[in-house]
Amino acid sequence: MSARIDLGAVEEFEEGVLQVRQASSRQIGVARWKDRFYALRNICPHQSAPLCAGRLLTGISDGEPVGVIEADDGAPVVTCPWHGWEFHLDTGKSLWDERYKVRAYQVVVENGRVLLEMGR
Numbered sequence: 320m321s322a323r324i325d326l327g328a329v330e331e332f333e334e335g336v337l338q339v340r341q342a343s344s345r346q347i348g349v350a351r352w353k354d355r356f357y358a359l360r361n362i363c364p365h366q367s368a369p370l371c372a373g374r375l376l377t378g379i380s381d382g383e384p385v386g387v388i389e390a391d392d393g394a395p396v397v398t399c400p401w402h403g404w405e406f407h408l409d410t411g412k413s414l415w416d417e418r419y420k421v422r423a424y425q426v427v428v429e430n431g432r433v434l435l436e437m438g439r
């Protein structure tokens with residue numbers, strides 16, 4: 320069973336800015352990107368830095384042919400402030416090794432409120 324936690328009104332979240340909110344006992348980084356919302360646990364899986372104090376960037380994806388890397392506007396990443404590891408906001412997976420992963424949460428918007436799904 321999942322629980323929802325109200326993180327605030329949609330207009331409290333500026334486009335392209337990662338904000339840290341308290342959700343129950345956890346600190347969660349919440350970002351609005353191209354009018355979609357993302358949420359990540361604020362702990363880096365490397366050495367437990369406050370990950371969401373890092374910078375938000377446009378993601379990259381492997382292009383064609385092999386070895387070509389292209390900007391991917393639809394998939395933002397966060398860069399850890401301590402050692403620069405990068406994580407996809409939608410999956411929480413590290414860009415360079417998917418075995419390293421931060422907890423990502425589903426976010427829904429209802430009646431102008433941003434709601435975190437804790438049960439996913």
Ligand code: FES
Pocket residue numbers: 363364365366367368399400401402403404
């Ligand atoms: S603590 Fe985040 S990359 Fe090292």
